[in-house]
Amino acid sequence: RKHYSVKDIPGPRSNSYILGHLYDLAIHPAGVLDLQWKAKYGGVVRIKGCLGEDRLLISDPKALHYIFNVSGYGIIKQPFRRELSRLLTGRGLIWAEGDTHRRQRKVAGPAFGAPEIKALIPIYNKCAAQLTAKWIELINGNQEPSVVIDFPNWLGRATLDAIGIAGFDYDFGALNDSRNPLASAYNNILQLTHGHPSKGRIFFQGIASYIPMSVLGFIQDHGRSSAVVEARKVTELANKIAQDLVAEKTKALDTAKGKRDIMSLLVEANHNLDSRLHLNADEMYSHMRTNLLAGYETTSNTLSWAFLELARNPSVQTHLRQEIRAHRADIISRGGSEFTFSDYDNMPYLLAVLKENLRMNPVAHHIHRETSKDDAFPLREPLTTLSGKRITELHVPRGLKFTTSVIGYHQDPSIWGEDAGIFNPDRWLQDTAKVIPTTGVYANLLTFGSGVRACIGWRFAVAEMQAFLVELVENFEFSMTDSAEQVRRDICLVVVPVVEAEVEKGIYLPLKVSLAEPE
Numbered sequence: 294r295k296h297y298s299v300k301d302i303p304g305p306r307s308n309s310y311i312l313g314h315l316y317d318l319a320i321h322p323a324g325v326l327d328l329q330w331k332a333k334y335g336g337v338v339r340i341k342g343c344l345g346e347d348r349l350l351i352s353d354p355k356a357l358h359y360i361f362n363v364s365g366y367g368i369i370k371q372p373f374r375r376e377l378s379r380l381l382t383g384r385g386l387i388w389a390e391g392d393t394h395r396r397q398r399k400v401a402g403p404a405f406g407a408p409e410i411k412a413l414i415p416i417y418n419k420c421a422a423q424l425t426a427k428w429i430e431l432i433n434g435n436q437e438p439s440v441v442i443d444f445p446n447w448l449g450r451a452t453l454d455a456i457g458i459a460g461f462d463y464d465f466g467a468l469n470d471s472r473n474p475l476a477s478a479y480n481n482i483l484q485l486t487h488g489h490p491s492k493g494r495i496f497f498q499g500i501a502s503y504i505p506m507s508v509l510g511f512i513q514d515h516g517r518s519s520a521v522v523e524a525r526k527v528t529e530l531a532n533k534i535a536q537d538l539v540a541e542k543t544k545a546l547d548t549a550k551g552k553r554d555i556m557s558l559l560v561e562a563n564h565n566l567d568s569r570l571h572l573n574a575d576e577m578y579s580h581m582r583t584n585l586l587a588g589y590e591t592t593s594n595t596l597s598w599a600f601l602e603l604a605r606n607p608s609v610q611t612h613l614r615q616e617i618r619a620h621r622a623d624i625i626s627r628g629g630s631e632f633t634f635s636d637y638d639n640m641p642y643l644l645a646v647l648k649e650n651l652r653m654n655p656v657a658h659h660i661h662r663e664t665s666k667d668d669a670f671p672l673r674e675p676l677t678t679l680s681g682k683r684i685t686e687l688h689v690p691r692g693l694k695f696t697t698s699v700i701g702y703h704q705d706p707s708i709w710g711e712d713a714g715i716f717n718p719d720r721w722l723q724d725t726a727k728v729i730p731t732t733g734v735y736a737n738l739l740t741f742g743s744g745v746r747a748c749i750g751w752r753f754a755v756a757e758m759q760a761f762l763v764e765l766v767e768n769f770e771f772s773m774t775d776s777a778e779q780v781r782r783d784i785c786l787v788v789v790p791v792v793e794a795e796v797e798k799g800i801y802l803p804l805k806v807s808l809a810e811p812e
């Protein structure tokens with residue numbers, strides 16, 4: 294065990310024995326400490342958990358490649374985090390580990406392939422067009438030529454509708470304020486359950502791995518704290534709706550074929566499988582809750598950050614609008630009316646803006662893991678230990694908790710160039726954009742994770758974001774407001790915009806929106 298220790302790895306001092314760096318990491322804007330520490334200590338930093346526990350914060354590309362793409366199920370999710378996730382998502386993909394995960398993924402994966410997502414494009418286009426119609430109404434009803442729009446609120450409702458219809462053939466009616474109980478339940482669920490963590494909650498999470506799973510499970514199933522009670526209510530409601538949807542889709546198997554939503558495809562795939570692979574009823578309901586939670590606020594907040602970047606960079610906005618209009622003219626000239634999957638994929642500047650936003654604004658800025666055995670992480674940058682040894686391989690003990698720093702990796706100048714900290718879509722149009730592939734399922738980025746546990750919905754999210762960007766940038770111009778100038782990146786499971794002087798508003802990003810001038 295002597296050789297498998299991280300005690301000799303340099304890192305910042307902690308001022309709190311009880312909370313280590315966990316509280317600092319939770320209250321600082323996302324990524325700030327990661328970048329400071331990376332600049333000082335390099336791609337592997339020793340940080341403190343609760344009660345003096347040693348952990349690591351890792352952004353070294355070779356180590357990340359090993360963790361995500363080589364180790365397979367040898368590196369696991371932290372068990373207490375899986376148990377906490379069970380409360381909101383049940384025993385679905387986010388919770389599952391090892392063979393159970395492999396089996397679930399095999400059944401669920403095919404519904405997220407490229408042809409399946411291609412078929413969903415008209416749904417995303419329609420949801421984006423509905424949002425446009427609403428904003429035009431607001432602008433027309435206003436004396437000024439522009440209105441101030443709270444982006445996460447509007448994009449949240451539009452993307453909830455999109456995932457409802459494309460994911461389950463279920464209409465939340467969120468854009469139309471239909472007061473659907475499930476929509477209200479999921480609206481801001483993350484802020485309710487993960488926002489403004491107290492020191493007590495951080496300490497609880499820090500030591501949760503020492504609490505037996507059965508006790509943790511009991512707290513979740515019977516606890517009285519408002520976050521836990523609310524999460525149980527949401528679960529009950531979502532399970533009931535999932536039950537009805539699965540029943541309806543199972544019935545539809547014998548009659549009307551042809552539904553292409555993710556859940557219908559899953560029900561169909563499950564039906565055709567032999568019983569060893571089968572998802573049971575509980576797993577099917579969990580799958581719906583998992584996709585709702587994993588696919589909704591991630592997408593809407595990523596889009597909110599994209600529009601902030603566009604408002605800050607008017608020339609990027611203009612360039613993108615020109616590309617969209619040229620493509621629109623093409624589509625009309627060939628007798629079409631809508632953007633298709635291949636239109637979106639043949640718009641280099643759109644892709645550059647999308648990727649640059651995913652690089653600068655990864656909403657899952659930390660991905661947490663644990664070693665399941667004594668292990669060795671290879672390093673790209675040799676590291677000098679506290680005792681003066683120079684190492685190119687890091688021996689880590691079994692049970693070590695560590696965090697991969699997505700922002701640290703995304704802003705590594707040795708990969709992305711000296712201007713790695715700046716939003717610059719043009720980098721994706723240059724040859725240097727073909728950087729040596731390191732890790733990630735999309736664009737060499739870790740925004741969607743990588744390896745066996747990579748985001749199952751990344752194609753879904755990319756296509757959906759393309760549809761919203763194209764529709765909204767074609768129709769509107771976006772500019773900054775005083776509040777938007779003070780936006781900071783708060784951590785609420787995902788990274789969300791919060792206005793410094795208006796914290797009480799929660800997730801909030803007001804931008805000025807006016808009709809785009811015709812060409």
Ligand code: HEM
Pocket residue numbers: 386387398460583584585587588589591592595655656657660661739740741742743745746747748749750751753754
């Ligand atoms: C911009 C939008 C999105 C981002 C940034 C994102 C990010 C991520 C990341 C980083 C992971 C890996 C977590 C880990 O390794 O611990 C993940 C997993 C997952 N995501 Fe996404 N996601 C997005 C959209 C979606 C959508 C639209 C869906 C479904 C419709 C979805 C479903 C899932 C599921 C089910 C998992 C768990 C996969 C597994 O463990 O096998 N995500 N996502």
